[in-house]
Amino acid sequence: MELHSPLDKEFRLVETQKKALNKMGLVSVEDLLYHFPVKYGDTSKVSYIESLAQGDTVTIFGRVTGLKTSKAFVKKIPMSDGMLSDETGKIKMVWFNQPYIAKIIREGQLVRVEGKISERKGELYFSNPKIEAVGNLPIGVGESLFGKDGEEHTMHPTYPESRGITSNWFYHTIQKVFMSGILDKIEEPIPGDILKKYNLPGIKTALIWIHTPRNSDNSSSARKRFAFQEIFFIQLQKQKERLLWREQNAFKIDTKERDVNDFVKRFPFKPTESQLDAINKITIDFKRGYPMSRLLEGDVGSGKTAVAATTIYAVTNARPIGKDYGNLQTAYMAPTEILAKQHYENFITYFEHLPIKIGLITGSGCQIFPSKTNPSKPTSISRAQLLKWVANGEVPILIGTHSLIQKSVKFKHLAFVVIDEQHRFGALQRQKLTTKGLISPHLLSMTATPIPRTLALTIYGDLDLTLLDQMPTGRLPIITKIIEPTLRNETYKEIKKEMQNGRQLYVICPRINEPDPTKELAVLAKSVSLEAERLKKEVFPECSIAILHSKMTPAEKEKVMHKFSVGETNILVATSVVEVGVNVPNATMIIIEGAERFGLSQLHQLRGRVIRSNHQAYCYVFAESKGQKTKDRLKALMTAKNGFELSEFDLQQRGAGELYGRKQWGISDLAMEAIKNIKMVEASRTEATRLVEEDSDFKKYPLLRKYIETSGEKIHFE
Numbered sequence: 001m002e003l004h005s006p007l008d009k010e011f012r013l014v015e016t017q018k019k020a021l022n023k024m025g026l027v028s029v030e031d032l033l034y035h036f037p038v039k040y041g042d043t044s045k046v047s048y049i050e051s052l053a054q055g056d057t058v059t060i061f062g063r064v065t066g067l068k069t070s071k072a073f074v075k076k077i078p079m080s081d082g083m084l085s086d087e088t089g090k091i092k093m094v095w096f097n098q099p100y101i102a103k104i105i106r107e108g109q110l111v112r113v114e115g116k117i118s119e120r121k122g123e124l125y126f127s128n129p130k131i132e133a134v135g136n137l138p139i140g141v142g143e144s145l146f147g148k149d150g151e152e153h154t155m156h157p158t159y160p161e162s163r164g165i166t167s168n169w170f171y172h173t174i175q176k177v178f179m180s181g182i183l184d185k186i187e188e189p190i191p192g193d194i195l196k197k198y199n200l201p202g203i204k205t206a207l208i209w210i211h212t213p214r215n216s217d218n219s220s221s222a223r224k225r226f227a228f229q230e231i232f233f234i235q236l237q238k239q240k241e242r243l244l245w246r247e248q249n250a251f252k253i254d255t256k257e258r259d260v261n262d263f264v265k266r267f268p269f270k271p272t273e274s275q276l277d278a279i280n281k282i283t284i285d286f287k288r289g290y291p292m293s294r295l296l297e298g299d300v301g302s303g304k305t306a307v308a309a310t311t312i313y314a315v316t317n318a319r320p321i322g323k324d325y326g327n328l329q330t331a332y333m334a335p336t337e338i339l340a341k342q343h344y345e346n347f348i349t350y351f352e353h354l355p356i357k358i359g360l361i362t363g364s365g366c367q368i369f370p371s372k373t374n375p376s377k378p379t380s381i382s383r384a385q386l387l388k389w390v391a392n393g394e395v396p397i398l399i400g401t402h403s404l405i406q407k408s409v410k411f412k413h414l415a416f417v418v419i420d421e422q423h424r425f426g427a428l429q430r431q432k433l434t435t436k437g438l439i440s441p442h443l444l445s446m447t448a449t450p451i452p453r454t455l456a457l458t459i460y461g462d463l464d465l466t467l468l469d470q471m472p473t474g475r476l477p478i479i480t481k482i483i484e485p486t487l488r489n490e491t492y493k494e495i496k497k498e499m500q501n502g503r504q505l506y507v508i509c510p511r512i513n514e515p516d517p518t519k520e521l522a523v524l525a526k527s528v529s530l531e532a533e534r535l536k537k538e539v540f541p542e543c544s545i546a547i548l549h550s551k552m553t554p555a556e557k558e559k560v561m562h563k564f565s566v567g568e569t570n571i572l573v574a575t576s577v578v579e580v581g582v583n584v585p586n587a588t589m590i591i592i593e594g595a596e597r598f599g600l601s602q603l604h605q606l607r608g609r610v611i612r613s614n615h616q617a618y619c620y621v622f623a624e625s626k627g628q629k630t631k632d633r634l635k636a637l638m639t640a641k642n643g644f645e646l647s648e649f650d651l652q653q654r655g656a657g658e659l660y661g662r663k664q665w666g667i668s669d670l671a672m673e674a675i676k677n678i679k680m681v682e683a684s685r686t687e688a689t690r691l692v693e694e695d696s697d698f699k700k701y702p703l704l705r706k707y708i709e710t711s712g713e714k715i716h717f718e
């Protein structure tokens with residue numbers, strides 16, 4: 001057996017197991033070793049039937065007999081029941097609404113049953129317990145169950161499972177892998193002095209401890225090690241990138257303070273201290289010989305666009321190297337057409353007093369400002385024409401969507417790249433844009449997704465961070481209300497009053513269309529189309545209502561957004577597509593349906609759509625779930641002072657099982673847990689920075705070099 005041996009070669013697998021492994025991305029023996037348990041049940045806490053009492057929550061291993069499905073007498077709902085027996089006695093098990101139980105467990109099957117003990121007419125029974133077929137009994141239990149006294153207990157690991165493959169399979173297969181002696185072929189990737197300094201177990205010990213811990217100290221130190229490892233590797237890569245980025249030459253842009261002040265004066269508002277501070281930091285970066293790489297993080301509505309516009313002005317004002325005419329160029333990328341268009345329109349008002357061209361490029365067409373025939377207006381032009389002007393340097397500012405990163409888009413003097421809502425783009429897309437010039441441009445990434453500091457330090461370790469932590473003055477804080485279902489009509493009345501004052505309303509629904517009612521598990525979430533119909537018929541017959549969702553074409557969306565922004569439409573029923581930066585100052589109210597389906601950060605972003613003006617803004621939150629977790633989350637939404645606070649809350653509350661981390665940030669659940677721990681994140685960052693500074697090519701650490709080289713791909717420690 002080798003680390004890279006395919007699992008289906010080493011083990012006899014049935015088709016369902018193959019499928020399940022495939023689905024989980026587990027191909028090689030090494031993948032299996034890195035498939036970690038999500039939790040451990042201590043088998044020393046396994047109970048025996050004779051010792052049970054009402055109200056206990058217990059785990060029991062035993063055999064099943066007499067499983068059958070019937071209809072419950074009173075409520076006519078499907079019900080399954082059966083008997084569980086171990087060496088000490090028998091107990092009944094009952095399940096409501098789970099008729100499939102009898103199908104997945106067979107007569108005489110060895111099972112692990114976990115649940116609460118109830119009592120009825122003096123008889124104890126399990127009601128709705130979790131039941132899992134087990135192939136063998138876990139070590140410890142088996143021995144005592146069959147009369148032998150187990151010498152030591154092993155904690156029973158629970159693995160992320162998939163249909164067709166159980167925790168037990170993982171447990172026993174990994175035992176076989178260990179037995180094959182393969183651990184001796186694994187090399188330690190983390191430098192020994194670091195392991196020692198932070199008291200982390202070596203790789204072999206850690207692998208054994210994470211899969212078969214003898215106690216909870218074993219498992220927690222193993223988990224700590226792998227979390228450290230993951231974050232350390234990310235940091236190494238980020239610090240290396242940072243170093244490489246800084247070794248490049250950049251356009252030196254010398255900005256006069258007076259010029260900046262003149263430009264800023266033209267805004268119809270007074271910039272906040274935060275905004276001025278950010279502008280200042282960026283113009284200082286422009287003067288250095290190496291390219292800037294900065295992340296501007298600020299809540300929705302904190303005014304990031306003005307910071308971008310001012311610094312773009314500074315760049316536009318500078319001449320290409322060795323020339324006394326022409327302008328340096330900026331590419332400004334936004335994630336949606338609506339947003340790109342909105343920036344384009346704003347930029348026209350900010351820059352119309354200057355003799356420069358501004359271009360817009362999106363999937364559905366191109367525009368240029370000013371138009372030849374009407375110098376105060378933009379006009380549509382062909383893509384070819386626009387690209388020609390961009391390539392010969394005649395268009396200093398090009399705003400667009402993903403269309404910007406296409407190969408055919410070439411700049412003459414690209415000096416500055418601004419990426420709005422940067423989390424919506426992949427690293428590769430961002431990279432494509434920053435490698436368009438001969439010289440690396442300065443990079444400004446912007447995001448309104450507030451993330452915890454530890455996470456920012458990890459995933460944005462290569463960037464400098466600036467916060468816009470001040471909202472424009474004069475803004476009334478948004479009023480957020482969690483609405484009880486009984487108060488729905490009351491709420492609509494409140495909203496109507498505001499609408500009579502000319503305000504507009506967003507209604508956010510989790511779905512586009514009504515779920516297929518024939519599908520058994522169809523969710524009850526409100527849909528955009530039905531909700532729009534219902535509102536028109538039952539609640540706001542006098543209003544004009546439009547819908548917006550991701551399945552519409554860009555042109556359709558554009559039209560809907562335009563009508564809404566000029567006030568022709570009163571109510572916009574939408575999916576979370578309006579999440580991103582759309583700016584309609586007169587829309588001061590937002591209803592969020594099915595709020596439990598959105599993350600806290602997302603809810604915060606959605607709510608941010610309505611704090612675009614100095615009118616009082618309202619956010620009405622409806623949730624279908626009554627669970628405590630939902631309640632706590634929504635309460636946090638009401639009380640948190642800003643998005644950063646919310647993100648910390650999300651981080652603390654997020655369970656390892658939620659996979660949120662992996663999906664959104666490319667970090668495993670295990671490392672996501674570690675991100676709660678600022679000390680660990682700082683330690684891994686310190687060590688990575690030190691290592692990269694001392695030995696940037698990792699000459700002393702070939703395994704680490706291999707990782708950096710294959711950056712991001714799976715690493716093989718052979």
Ligand code: ADP
Pocket residue numbers: 269270271272275298299300301302303304305306448472473581583585612
């Ligand atoms: P975001 O940070 O979410 O991108 P925007 O840049 O879209 O925010 O700004 C939101 C709104 O606030 C815009 O209408 C903008 O003109 C306005 N704005 C920006 N800065 C200020 C300020 N200092 N004072 C008042 N209004 C401002």
Ligand code: MG
Pocket residue numbers: 304305420581
């Ligand atoms: Mg924005």
